[in-house]
Amino acid sequence: MTKLRDWLFSIPLLVGFGLIMGLGEIAGRITLLFGIEPYERAMASLQAALISLFRIAGVSVEIEGRDGLKESGGYIFVSNHQSMFDIPIFGGILRSHLPRFVAKKSLAKGIPTVSLYLKRGGNALIDRGDRDQALVEIARMGAMCEERDVGAVIFPEGTRSRDGSLGDRGNWKVSGLAALMDSAPSLPIVPTVIDGSWIVFKHNMMPVPYGTDVRVRFGAPIERHADEDPAEILERCRVFAQATLDEWHHDAGGPA
DSSP states (O other), X not given: OHHHHHHHHHHHHHHXXXXXXHHHHHHHHHHHTTOHHHHHHHHHHHHHHHHHHGGGGXXXXXXXXXXXXXXXXXXXXXXXXXXXXXXHHHHHHTXXXXXXXXXXXXXXXSXXXXXXXXXXXXXXEEOTTOHHHHHHHHHHHHHHHHHHTOXXXXXXXXXXXXXXXXXXXXXXXXXXXXXXXXXXXXXXXXXXEEESHHHHTTTTXXXXXXXXXXXXXXXXXXXXXTTOXXXXXXXXXXXXXXXXXXXXXXXXXXXX
């Protein structure tokens, strides 16, 4: 019965998802004719619409710590990574910060709206097998975020969690964060954690488990200074993420 319920709510969700992604591609190409600012505002609205759409399947997004951030402006958000749903979640709830993302180069082909956004929206498209290319791309994105005072999101684990658990300390790579920090020296760093989004996409939306709770917590921004150590900051972000996940999972009686 649970599976039947999941499908009953997932079918209209999938129809709506397809419509939004198709219309997003059209709207994106039109707004790009008028410059990057109309385009990024359109994409921020689309990401917020996707969060609302998933309510059809009972998916809720709970946000903690948002009041500790400025209403707009640039930050570097350092987060764990659980699914493709993370990007519209961060893009939607941080729409006034207009965040850019570090993403795999392969995602820039064949996905309506998403591929266009990754290619034309000022994001960093990296080849995981080419470290030099990846760092140049991340630095380029960071410089743009610094210049325009907009947000940047980086997932130092490098890959998505399949079960909601956090990657081991050794899997958190400092080089990308260091490149971002070097190229955006004035942007405060925000330890960030997300949980539950892996459940939404664990069947690739076929179906979406009904009633999934997604939680996001933003830590206190870490101000920048001349002798800062990227490795130490990365570890602070990892410890924050692990402690938060441990707290949430303990309260829920175990991992989601």
